[in-house]
Amino acid sequence: VRVLCVYMQQYINPKMSGLKLFFDTFSQPSRAVLILCHAYKIPFEPKLIKIGEMEHQTNEEFAEVCASRTVPAIDDDGFQLFESAAIMKYLVCKHKLPDHWYPADLQQQAKIDEYLHWHHANLRMGITPIMFNKVFLPKKTGQPPNEVIIRTSEKILEKTLKLLESHFLKDTKFINSESISIADLQAVCELTQFWVAGVDPVADKPRLSQWLTDCQKELAPHFDQVHEAVYTARDRGTFKGML
Template sequence: MSSLKLFIHPLSQPARAVMLFCRANSIPHEEVLVDLVKGAQHNEEYAKTVNPLKKVPVINHDGFFLKESVAILRYLARTFPVPDNWFPKDSISQAKVDEYLEWQHLNVRTFGTLYFAEKYIVPRTTKQPPNEKRAANFLKNYITVLNQVETIWLKDRPFVAGQDVSIADLLAASEMEQTVLGGYDVKEHHPKIKDYLERVRSGLQPHYDDVHSTLNKLALKMKATK
């Protein structure tokens, strides 16, 4: 019997995308929590047996280990019987998914992660306040790429790669949801992205809310303490 394990944590944006893909497509799997908050990804055993890069997500499919979320999502879409919209077999449609994935890595993901890390991770790991000047610069760049999402990637289509939801949307949504923990909720500042995220969310319920539940609880807790 085939065995699929996901090494994940719900506060990892790419890990959430992989979790959401498997849950939404009813792919039998086991989720193995790697507690990033406690630094479990740095454990010698994890680095030795799962991922020497000390990150999540990672999958173990019948003894085949694969790291990096984009590679994982492409592999899962090709390996399991899922609807074609996720990673289309048609060359042009598939290229449109890849186009967004290649762009996002150095844009939405880069600046969103840098902002989130400076505002949320740094204070909790160093016990020092964030560098607000650096955070403001990251946020400025993040807003620029979000505006590009609205004016280019969502200009004339409901999803970032076309007319149907794809693996590109899982990664896009997971990144855009994350920065609420840094104090910037994209849904409050970018109405077109707000509508887009609701389309992704509504089409993937109840899995979308389940996968983002830890993030949303932390966000509510932060708002309550302000």
């Protein structure tokens, strides 16, 4: 039994439509949700929230939907939800997407959840502070990077990349699975944040590099479509040399 999905189905009317998706393409978790929506042609009304312009703090419609003021968030005909992992599980269940995205088998599902719960305090905690303090904040304000935060985050990142390789991808092609899942979406979109500065965070890690390539192939052409803003920033050299 798909434990979480059975619970969610109580609140889903398949005849309903009108999904609003609040996102920023420079937001890693936003990209994960966008790729899933594009891959299965899930219709939605795009609601771009430009974090760099502080719209997550000033947009009144967004504030009504998302108490945490974080993207992504959805309003599905009055059903409001934030946090990308929760949103992706909801969409997989509602639209009955292929089982590999969030497996019905309880143990397989638990292994996907294992990564999703680990992700926020580990891989994301390693990457987001580096990008914010070393790239985005200095670019916007001209203030020097916070070296203490950066050094701490770099240690976290190195540790988490090792665990991603040695545990989550130890015996399987994708994260804890032979098939791609929402766990891979979450992870790969986190790592591609470095691309805005023209840096490949797994260039010296063959196993992770192969996994990232496998994810790109599985998600084509939607992966590149959703990463268009990232590629543009990289190609223009907007953040070149800042990492």
